[in-house]
Amino acid sequence: KQEVTQIPAALSVPEGENLVLNCSFTDSAIYNLQWFRQDPGKGLTSLLLIQSSQREQTSGRLNASLDKSSGRSTLYIAASQPGDSATYLCAGEIQGAQKLVFGQGTRLTINP
Amino acid sequence: NAGVMQNPRHLVRRRGQEARLRCSPMKGHSHVYWYRQLPEEGLKFMVYLQKENIIDESGMPKERFSAEFPKEGPSILRIQQVVRGDSAAYFCASSPQGNGNTIYFGEGSWLTVV
Numbered sequence: 001k002q003e004v005t006q007i008p009a010a011l012s013v014p015e016g017e018n019l020v021l022n023c024s025f026t027d028s029a030i031y032n033l034q035w036f037r038q039d040p041g042k043g044l045t046s047l048l049l050i051q052s053s054q055r056e057q058t059s060g061r062l063n064a065s066l067d068k069s070s071g072r073s074t075l076y077i078a079a080s081q082p083g084d085s086a087t088y089l090c091a092g093e094i095q096g097a098q099k100l101v102f103g104q105g106t107r108l109t110i111n112p
Numbered sequence: 113n114a115g116v117m118q119n120p121r122h123l124v125r126r127r128g129q130e131a132r133l134r135c136s137p138m139k140g141h142s143h144v145y146w147y148r149q150l151p152e153e154g155l156k157f158m159v160y161l162q163k164e165n166i167i168d169e170s171g172m173p174k175e176r177f178s179a180e181f182p183k184e185g186p187s188i189l190r191i192q193q194v195v196r197g198d199s200a201a202y203f204c205a206s207s208p209q210g211n212g213n214t215i216y217f218g219e220g221s222w223l224t225v226v
Contacts (some may be wrong), residue, residue: 012179015174017124034214036217041222042218042219042220043116043118043217043218043219044203044205044217046215046216046217048215049213051181060137064223089154089155093157097168098143098160098167098168099145099157099160099168099170100147100155100157100215101157102144102147102154102155103154103158104153104154105154
């Protein structure tokens, strides 16, 4: 059974810092991995999708990597801004199952 | 291109009533997924549908819950005889195809059972 864990559960840093959010999964038979952002009371916004054959994806100040052999993914946020404050969720798509298994999320607060 | 549209956004039901949640996928998307987010818990998969077919309902409670995605119209998640434990945010998502595609989520429907 695939389980996804995110560490830390909450993180508070001053504006401008670079930071890394971690995601680990138990089953290396993961098809792809997706990072989402969720604002309070809102839906999920897809940030980055790392497909099975890829190792990383970049979008603006965000970079996500995937290492299937170690069962880990990281989301790197450069030069953090208060607007980055949200809950960040990683989710693995199980191969052949077409459904996502989510971590509990990291609640990120960027202090001005 | 409108995103995934869910309604109602907020719904209050008394115990024993029925709740119907609707989801219109993004234009051109034929794959629909429903997820539930219980208070202080992560999102859990419920059901995966394509037009007129339920592909995977392994995450659906065995009783009181049903889902459909008819040929015409939105996908419907139906909860009969709601109980307090059904209070949660229900998210719909869609994708153009299955595996390997970005999945787009709606804003969610928040169900409160009183």
